[in-house]
Amino acid sequence: MDETGLNRFLDREFPQIAGQVRVESVDRDLLRSRMIVSQEHLRPGGTLSGPAMFALADATVYLAILARIGEVALAVTTNASIDFMRKPEAGRDLLAECRILKLGRVLAVGDVLIRSEGQGEPVARCSMTYSIPPKSP
Amino acid sequence: MDETGLNRFLDREFPQIAGQVRVESVDRDLLRSRMIVSQEHLRPGGTLSGPAMFALADATVYLAILARIGEVALAVTTNASIDFMRKPEAGRDLLAECRILKLGRVLAVGDVLIRSEGQGEPVARCSMTYSIPPKSP
Amino acid sequence: MDETGLNRFLDREFPQIAGQVRVESVDRDLLRSRMIVSQEHLRPGGTLSGPAMFALADATVYLAILARIGEVALAVTTNASIDFMRKPEAGRDLLAECRILKLGRVLAVGDVLIRSEGQGEPVARCSMTYSIPPKSP
Amino acid sequence: MDETGLNRFLDREFPQIAGQVRVESVDRDLLRSRMIVSQEHLRPGGTLSGPAMFALADATVYLAILARIGEVALAVTTNASIDFMRKPEAGRDLLAECRILKLGRVLAVGDVLIRSEGQGEPVARCSMTYSIPPKSP
Numbered sequence: 001m002d003e004t005g006l007n008r009f010l011d012r013e014f015p016q017i018a019g020q021v022r023v024e025s026v027d028r029d030l031l032r033s034r035m036i037v038s039q040e041h042l043r044p045g046g047t048l049s050g051p052a053m054f055a056l057a058d059a060t061v062y063l064a065i066l067a068r069i070g071e072v073a074l075a076v077t078t079n080a081s082i083d084f085m086r087k088p089e090a091g092r093d094l095l096a097e098c099r100i101l102k103l104g105r106v107l108a109v110g111d112v113l114i115r116s117e118g119q120g121e122p123v124a125r126c127s128m129t130y131s132i133p134p135k136s137p
Numbered sequence: 138m139d140e141t142g143l144n145r146f147l148d149r150e151f152p153q154i155a156g157q158v159r160v161e162s163v164d165r166d167l168l169r170s171r172m173i174v175s176q177e178h179l180r181p182g183g184t185l186s187g188p189a190m191f192a193l194a195d196a197t198v199y200l201a202i203l204a205r206i207g208e209v210a211l212a213v214t215t216n217a218s219i220d221f222m223r224k225p226e227a228g229r230d231l232l233a234e235c236r237i238l239k240l241g242r243v244l245a246v247g248d249v250l251i252r253s254e255g256q257g258e259p260v261a262r263c264s265m266t267y268s269i270p271p272k273s274p
Numbered sequence: 275m276d277e278t279g280l281n282r283f284l285d286r287e288f289p290q291i292a293g294q295v296r297v298e299s300v301d302r303d304l305l306r307s308r309m310i311v312s313q314e315h316l317r318p319g320g321t322l323s324g325p326a327m328f329a330l331a332d333a334t335v336y337l338a339i340l341a342r343i344g345e346v347a348l349a350v351t352t353n354a355s356i357d358f359m360r361k362p363e364a365g366r367d368l369l370a371e372c373r374i375l376k377l378g379r380v381l382a383v384g385d386v387l388i389r390s391e392g393q394g395e396p397v398a399r400c401s402m403t404y405s406i407p408p409k410s411p
Numbered sequence: 412m413d414e415t416g417l418n419r420f421l422d423r424e425f426p427q428i429a430g431q432v433r434v435e436s437v438d439r440d441l442l443r444s445r446m447i448v449s450q451e452h453l454r455p456g457g458t459l460s461g462p463a464m465f466a467l468a469d470a471t472v473y474l475a476i477l478a479r480i481g482e483v484a485l486a487v488t489t490n491a492s493i494d495f496m497r498k499p500e501a502g503r504d505l506l507a508e509c510r511i512l513k514l515g516r517v518l519a520v521g522d523v524l525i526r527s528e529g530q531g532e533p534v535a536r537c538s539m540t541y542s543i544p545p546k547s548p
Contacts, residue, residue, distance in 0.1 A: 050214045051192035058187050077187045078381065079353045079403060081218045081492035083520050083538060085513040101524075101536055102496040106380060107352065107405070109494050111522070111536060113512075125512055125522060127494060127536060129353060129403075131381070215518065216490045216540060218355035220383050220401060222376040238387075238399055239359040243517060244489065244542070246357050248385070248399060250375075262375055262385060264357060264399060266490060266540075268518070324469050324488045329462035351461045355492040 001070060002026060006063050009071060014059075021059045024095070031064040034117075035094040048088045053114055056096050057082065057126035061110040064098040065130055074133045078107075082126040089116035094123070108132055138207060139163060143200050146208060151196075158196045161232075168201040171254075172231040185225045190251055193233050194219065194263035198247040201235040202267055212267045215244075219263040226253040231260070245269055275344060276300060280337050283345060288333075295333045298369070305338040308391075309368040322362040327388055330370050331356065331400035335384040338372040339404055348407045352381075356400040363390040368397070382406055412481060413437060417474050420482060425470075432470045435506075442475040445528075446505040459499040464525055467507050468493065468537035472521040475509040476541055485544045489518075493537040500527035505534070519543055 001009070003023040010018040024032040035056040037048065058077055065075060088094060095115050102109040111127040138146070140160040147155040161169040172193040174185065195214060202212060225231060232252050239246040248264040275283070277297040284292040298306040309330040311322065332351055339349060362368060369389050376383040385401040412420070414434040421429040435443040446467040448459065469488060476486060499505060506526050513520040522538040 049192075050195050050217070051188050054191045054217075055186075055188035076224075077221050079218075079220050080187070080191075081216075081353075081355055081538065083216050083512070083540065084214050085515075085520055087213075101494070101533055104496075109496055109536070122512055125520070125538060127492065127538065129494065216492075218401065218492055220375070220403065222378075222383055238357070238396055241359075246359055246399070259375055262383070262401060264355065264401065266357065323466075324491070325462050325466035328465045328491075329460075332461050350498075351495050353492075353494050354461070354465075355490075357490050358488050361487075 001067050006067060009066065010063075017055065017059055021056060023063055026064070026067045029099065031060065031067055031098045033060045033063065033096045033098070035096070037091075037093050048090075048094070050082075050084060053084070053088075053094065053124050054080070054082060054126070056094055056114060057112045057124070057128065060096045060098045060112050061126075061128040061130065064100050064110055065103070065108050065132070068100060068103055069132070072132060075108075075130045077128055078131045079129040080126060082124060084124050086121060086123045088123045089119060092116045092118060104132075106132060138204050143204060146203065147200075154192065154196055158193060160200055163201070163204045166236065168197060168204055168235045170197045170200065170233045170235070172233070174228075174230050185227075185231070187219075187221060190221070190225075190231065190261050191217070191219060191263070193231055193251060194249045194261070194265065197233045197235045197249050198263075198265040198267065201237050201247055202240070202245050202269070205237060205240055206269070209269060211270045212245075214265055215268045216266040217263060219261060221261050223258060223260045225260045226256060229253045229255060241269075243269060275341050280341060283340065284333075284337075291329065291333055295330060297337055300338070300341045303373065305334060305341055305372045307334045307337065307370045307372070309370070311365075311367050322364075322368070324356075324358060327358070327362075327368065327398050328354070328356060328400070330368055330388060331386045331398070331402065334370045334372045334386050335400075335402040335404065338374050338384055339377070339382050339406070342374060342377055343406070346406060349382075349404045351402055352405045353403040354400060356398060358398050360395060360397045362397045363393060366390045366392060378406075380406060412478050417478060420477065421470075421474075428466065428470055432467060434474055437475070437478045440510065442471065442478055442509045444471045444474065444507045444509070446507070448502075448504050459501075459505070461493075461495060464495070464499075464505065464535050465491070465493060465537070467505055467525060468523045468535070468539065471507045471509045471523050472537075472539040472541065475511050475521055476514070476519050476543070479511060479514055480543070483543060486519075486541045488539055489542045490540040491537060493535060495535050497532060497534045499534045500530060503527045503529060515543075517543060
């Protein structure tokens, strides 16, 4: 699936996040996504909440798996590990880059770097495992 | 701080989550909290989203640290590791239990088990590290 | 399998760690193990190495799974997350306590607390996921 | 510090691992290291043990931090998260590549990809946090 197909999938299947997370580009090695930051993601002091960054990482790995194997509506996250390394810039969108490191029959592993738009240093890194359901016969 | 003080702190400082997460009880060993599950936490198929469970774990560890050391408005999560182990029950609140395993001068570590109300087996476990800012002189 | 059976399994299948890790007790909720600390586990300053504690956690979760489902020689670790929280006492064995939090058909999840013998506070916590191979027909 | 300086540091301060782990190259973005695989790292079936891969990741992140800030003998690992993704090749050395993602005053975060020599796909990924002791005055 390419970025258009993935964004349509989001619109159709995940309307509650489709307004916040969009795929920017995708090729075999890297999927890039954007979180459109709004008031609901903010915490006191103008910083972005950890759960908002987690949600971006989670959606991005999922989309990168779909880009490789097509629509698998029931893939579920089984494990996530996340490091919050810097404070995101308050008024800027977040950009995520995901690599799929393993794409097995049962488990897929990806990692993600998240940056504030226009900044060089990552604000967070995350690795995630997804369980892929068996294909129906 | 006791449960009343912690819930007041949530109301005052984190209004965006105070309607969703409440402290149920707290003593030296364990803080119990509840996530009042609503439509916005749900995913296709009626299941709860991973980010909603992450948000509950994050708030619960933070509250358990505050229960021990008092209000520290700027403590920040530096690392989280979460295992999603079972599908939560769709129509039920989530209950979380947090242990503080380390409470150092600079870093605190807690872990959390999350269950659907009325169920025995946990749906998720999470461990988190918080960085505690130095006291102002 | 009980502690005698598990220790025999270690002697037979994992001779390279059987001299270091022993099962102390096992029931449905908790498996307790011991690492007999020797010179090879030490680091400069007399502290125990992180990899030694990782090895103890890894063996302990594996043994706790075997205690529940019998010998599965090919179960493999797929994910581990470990927090090193305090410096272990130099001249003391390590004691580990493992809970199995999920025992599925394909994945098992356990967590472990590690203490220096005679100390109350844990030196490390670890959670691990094991992949369980399908039963041969 | 360059690769010669880092290998001398290993020889002098960590003789128990200096025979197993060597720095191959280092620049600002990436440190490459090698684990010389021997009998002691093997598990039944000829595979490499998880703790051996953990030890390689741990040493590699530590060396990459030293490459940037010089000798800090007492930096300690506070958190590690590792995904074991494929079975390493039995008769081959392991090669690790480490990026330092954050180098703060108190905490440093790095991630590592591990491959069997001559193979394209990684066998493991690991992210680690190190606590950096305050400079003595």
